[in-house]
Amino acid sequence: MSFSLDTPSPATLKAEARALRAERDKAGTPITHSAALEEVAHRHGYRDWNTAHAALPDRIATPAQVGQRVKGHYLGQPFTGLVIGLKLLSDPNYFEVTVKFDTPVDVARSTLFNAFRHRVVATIDIHGVSPAKTSDGNPHMRMRRA
Template identity: 70%
Template sequence: MTYSIDTPSRTTLKAEARALRDQRSRAGTPIGQGAALEEIAHRHGYRDWNTAHAALPDRVPTPVQVGQRVKGTYLGQRFTGLVMGVQLLADMQHYTVTVHFDTPVDVVTSSLFSAFRQRVTATVDVHGVSPARTSNGQPHMRVMRA
């Protein structure tokens, strides 16, 4: 089964159910965890919690994993390297990825000077493409499994 970037995980729905329980408790109308899970499943368009649980992934898909060999482009320069860190951001749709390049990359396009980087951290989506763009419209980073 394939999932889109907008597909929540079971973990996300469970967190939403806990937040709903806390909200209702503060409002003076407490509900149980089962009722909260059912309500959250309905909000996401599922018939019930069991249907949502069966249909959803256990975790959100990640573009790369720590320790994985990767390749791609950074500021228009090709690279190969090793993923040193991956962190899911609060929007649940983007990650910060830290890559240690095998060979330092010159991030300056000028012929007058150079600025080499060997370890960089960039924000990417689940497809490994950075939403930030250079002045020519290219993503800052594209990263994929090697």
């Protein structure tokens, strides 16, 4: 079997299973985690979870993938956007992400002028949180999959 950049990792399928459980809980039809894993494996064309896990390549988990929609806060301002670049840094705990915002984000805290950003490059960890902080202690960026 050949793999492409579109081939999910076991970590991606586990995240899908967690999202499926949350969706079902919200709808009032809760399922177990193992049932969610089995359903996600079936959706991806595998006989069961064990077959999917054995067949999929182990890869480094990433906070997002290029082409994926994300949302969050950048310098305290809410945003939605598209990941147009993702690079693993020399410290494997951090990534450099490039996000193109759907609508420009005004990062100036002053009412005297505006500083709109259409695209930003930030360092984030696996959870989508920037290690760099603003003067009030908040991360420069908090991002998650939309």
